[in-house]
Amino acid sequence: MGRRIAMWVLALMLPLQLAADEANVQGFDSLQEEQRYRELISELRCPKCQNQNIADSNAPISRDMRDAVYRMMQDGASDDDIVGALVDRFGEFVRYNPELDRRTVLLWATPAIAVGTGLLVVAGIVIRSRRRGEQSAELTAEERSRVDQLLADEDRDPRS
Amino acid sequence: MKRMFLFIPLILVVVLGVVLFAGIGKDPNRLDSALVGKSVPAFSLSELGNAEAQLDAAVFEGEVSLLNVWGTWCPACRDEHDDLLRLAEDKGVRIIGLNYKDNRDDALTWLTRLGNPYEVTIYDPRGTLGFDLGVYGAPETYVIDADGIVRYRHVGVVNEKVWKQDLEPIMKRYREGA
Structure with a gap:
């Protein structure tokens, strides 16, 4: 066996x-x-x-x-x-692995350029939204009084 | 300012379109020879019709010529044969043959049967000169100037269109330059 x-x-x-x-x-x-x-x-x-x-x-x-x-x-x-x-x-x-020279520099640099551009775009979006967030966090005195008025109006609405 | 950002997709699409459009109709199999501007590599091979006679790169000197790489095993070489005959006979073009990875008897029979457009044919049964020239598929046709320098390579069949568009203008330029 x-x-x-x-x-x-x-x-x-x-x-x-x-x-x-x-x-x-x-x-x-x-x-x-x-x-x-x-x-x-x-x-x-x-x-x-x-x-x-x-x-x-x-x-x-x-x-x-x-x-x-x-x-x-x-x-x-x-x-x-x-x-x-x-x-x-x-x-x-x-060559599947071409030498870095004047002709191929773009070929080699493209991934870095793409990643760099992507990071810039993301950074831009983040900075913008953060800035907008700061602005809207605090209401001006004028806005506050308008909000109070709107809320007061709603309470007085005969339909509710 | 914000409006401008709305145009980004449009700009991207236009750029992509231009890049892709430039590629339409380009043959990705077309490669320029690495030898353009350089001398024909040194070789010492026998003549197809005469095993005793040795040929070397001096065969290209003195006149602008075409170097045509062919073999009896290559169907496309059969296609272009009549065109080569016409070039040699009617237009008086000097064509040097490079019989590539072939058998002497078969090659001689082929030339007897179909006609011989070559002023002289180099017999390269093991493909050594072909390798040094960077031949990657027969038929290939090179323009060699009067100093034995490679000026152009065409991969594929030579026909009337290829002759008129590519080979003739280049041959003419180097003939006048000489």
Whole structure:
């Protein structure tokens, strides 16, 4: 019985082993290197299928780009060298994480601008309502006498 | 003063409308080549018709040319083939072919059967020059000036409209500049 269960467990684990083999076809010296490769290919964008990174894409060009990343890593290139080499060929477009420069400054600054504008609007509304609250809290002598008069009139209303 | 605030939604809508309108009709797949203004990358590959003959970037020097990236596996390349023949034969345009990730025999059969618009064809079976050029899908057509500098890239089929609107004016400009 125990042996049977062990067989089943092994059989269930077989697909996992196959998946691991497929992921390792490129072969890395260390886990860190493989991790670095995965990070690089996940932040590079496929020029053909524009909403995928080259890790997810099956396009031939993505395979070529992955191979190039791998080859450059084996040659000891730094991350910047690798990304730079691909940007030189395919343009800034391939970076999901574009450099901060004159062209992209608006792209990077937009979230901050949106949050800042929102805070200003909220602050404006709060200040306004608070100021109005202060003004209406105290009645002038004239208003007070008018209120008294209105209330007195109501008491005298024949219909009530 | 308060009235002015009532116009804020209108202003926002108008701004949004202008931004979105500017995007209408723009092809998001169109990417300018990263190589525009730079030399054609160095390469040493054999000629398609003659495995012994080596070609390098000097092939572009002396005359403004089109560099057309094609392969027999690419249906759109078949579409543009007749247009390329017309450009080469009727308009006398110098077209250099880049046979990309293809097989020499298939490519030669294709040229014999359909006609050959290329003055010379570079044979790049592994796509190395294609990769250095940033080719991401055939067909692609580059304008290369007489000094071997990339001036323009068109991704997709070359037809009469593309020729008239894009390629011809650019070729003309660099021909006159030379």
